[in-house]
Amino acid sequence: MSAVVIGSDAEALEAARRLVPVLAAGASQRDAERELPWTELEAASASGLLAITVPAEYGGAEVSAETLAEVIRLLAIGDPNVAQIPQSHFAYVNVLKRQGSAELRKLVFTDLLAGRRLGNAQSEAKTRHLQDIRTxxxxxxxxxxxxxxxxxxxxxxxxxxxxxxxxxxxxxxxxxxxxxxxxxxxxxxxxxxxxxxxxxxxxxxxxxxxxxxxxxxxxxHLTFEGPQLHGAYAQLIHAAIDAGIAAGALAEAAEFVRTKTRPWFESGLESAAEEPLLIQRFGELDLQRRSAEALLVAAARAIDAAQRAELTDESVAAASLAVAAAKVATGRAAVEISSAIFEVGGTRSALAPLNLDRHWRNARTHTLHDPERWKLQHLGRHALNGTLPPRHGVI
CATH class of the missing domain: 2.40.110.10 (Butyryl-CoA Dehydrogenase, subunit A, domain 2)
Structure with missing residues (x-):
């Protein structure tokens, strides 16, 4: 296997932009027929994007958290399924950086630069809760x-x-x-x-x-014995996926209204896209998208700021709380905007062959990762009592 070796943040962003239409081209059909995205993942690997967080000392670009979040958001606009597949890939690159042996780091990082991929085997469904690991x-x-x-x-x-x-x-x-x-x-x-x-x-x-x-x-286990960004980093990627779902759903909703939705007869207009009430609703949805994306950027920058200096309880708490806010906002935006496709699109948008419901199904399923209510709990504890969030892998 061979892959392009990306050398900078700018190169990573450009590679992601080029990949978006490749992923989008068959996303609806893959969803409808459950065709696994082998070809698309090979394209992602060959592009070099899956190695962009490999440390510079091993030949990687070691891009910022802000760049990684934007790369994932872009890929999720094309196909959030493909964007989710390497979520653990990037999270475990971080584990390797901090806790991997020198031999293992060299072996795996070399493989990643060649286009190979990490998966994950972490959750266990037959245990009492997420942290009850019996393997x-x-x-x-x-x-x-x-x-x-x-x-x-x-x-x-x-x-x-x-x-x-x-x-x-x-x-x-x-x-x-x-x-x-x-x-x-x-x-x-x-x-x-x-x-x-x-x-x-x-x-x-x-x-x-x-x-x-x-x-x-x-x-x-050593990761959690001091201040750490493992959880914030992993959650940032999830938030970026949700932000991409929201953006992709809004873009498809707008295209549908412009080209397929008939104006309501009381409006007296020739085009649904000219209706003031629809324009108002798109304004509300776009505001929600923009707000969620702004929180995503702020969260990524908080991680980058913490990483540039020696980690402290305060700096990682600031990053974790920023990511928690972004995760809630992007999740809510993804669910609401993907549902609103039908509200703004009218009866025709519900036709099964169009498969517009895939946006909502993707949003509703992906946002079930790590419940929103606990993000709000930690935000509330800090806002009211100054309580720092706990040290674990999902905050």
């Missing part, structure tokens, strides 16, 4: 570890060359095992059946006696 790393007598467990919602795993697996060691501490996707004992099952984000292949990963070298295990 285990057990020390082998001859060295290395044996990995056993079952994961669900494993977005990206089916398309991956490496699958980062969240697991607990014998001391119950949290680790990430970087497992080659073709390792013996790894089974990736395409059983994802969500109403939206249908082509992310967010299915099941079964791990049975998978052997993992010592150097391929990163002590992820």
């Amino acid at each position: 285990r790393l057990v020390r082998e007598p001859g060295g290395g570890f044996r990995l056993d467990g079952e994961k669900q919602y494993s977005t990206g795993a089916l398309f991956a060359d490496w699958i980062p697996v969240l697991a607990r060691g014998e001391d119950d501490k949290l680790n990430v095992a970087f497992v080659a996707a073709d390792s013996a004992g790894v089974q990736v099952i395409d059983d994802w059946n969500g109403v939206g984000q249908r082509t992310t292949a967010s299915g099941t990963v079964k791990l049975t006696g998978v052997l993992v070298p010592d150097s391929h295990v990163a002590p992820h």
Whole structure:
């Protein structure tokens, strides 16, 4: 596999802009027929975009969080399914930066620059809650570890060359095992059946006696023993996906009204696009989009500001809270705007062959990641009592 090596933030943004129409071209059909986006992911890999956060010392562009958020937002305008697939890819690049061994960093970063991909195997559906991880790393007598467990919602795993697996060691501490996707004992099952984000292949990963070298295990628990941006960074990408869904839905709604919606007879106008009430509604929706995107940019800049200096509890709290605000705003914008397509488009917009409901289904499904109510809880605690948000991977 070969890929372009992107050298700067500007190059990353230009590559993303070029990829948007490629993703958009078949997005509706892929959703309707559940055609997995293999070709589109290969295009993303070949473009070099999946390696833009590789550290400069390994040959990567190491772009800012602001640039990454905009890249993801652009890709999500084209196809939010494709944009979601590398969410964990970028999150686990961060884990490698902080906790990966020198051997593992060199191995995986070299692969990423060549166009290879990370997936994920972290969530477990049969446990009490998100943090109840029961997948285990057990020390082998001859060295290395044996990995056993079952994961669900494993977005990206089916398309991956490496699958980062969240697991607990014998001391119950949290680790990430970087497992080659073709390792013996790894089974990736395409059983994802969500109403939206249908082509992310967010299915099941079964791990049975998978052997993992010592150097391929990163002590992820150390990430949370001090100030950290792991959660903020991962959540920023989710917010960018929602922002892209909102923008894509608004653009398609406008195109539909301009070309297919008939004016209401009482307006006396020749075009629906001239109706003052519709114009007012589009103004409201565009304001919501702009507000959400502004919070997304502010959140990304807060992460970048924290990263430029030594991390402190205060700087990472500022970033986490900014991301929480962006996540709520982008999620609300995505759900409302994707629903409003039908309000502004009229009866014709509900015809099944048009598949305009994919925007709402994608928004409604993706925004279920990490509940909005807890983002608001942390924002409220800080606003009222000055309480800093907790150290974990989803804030």
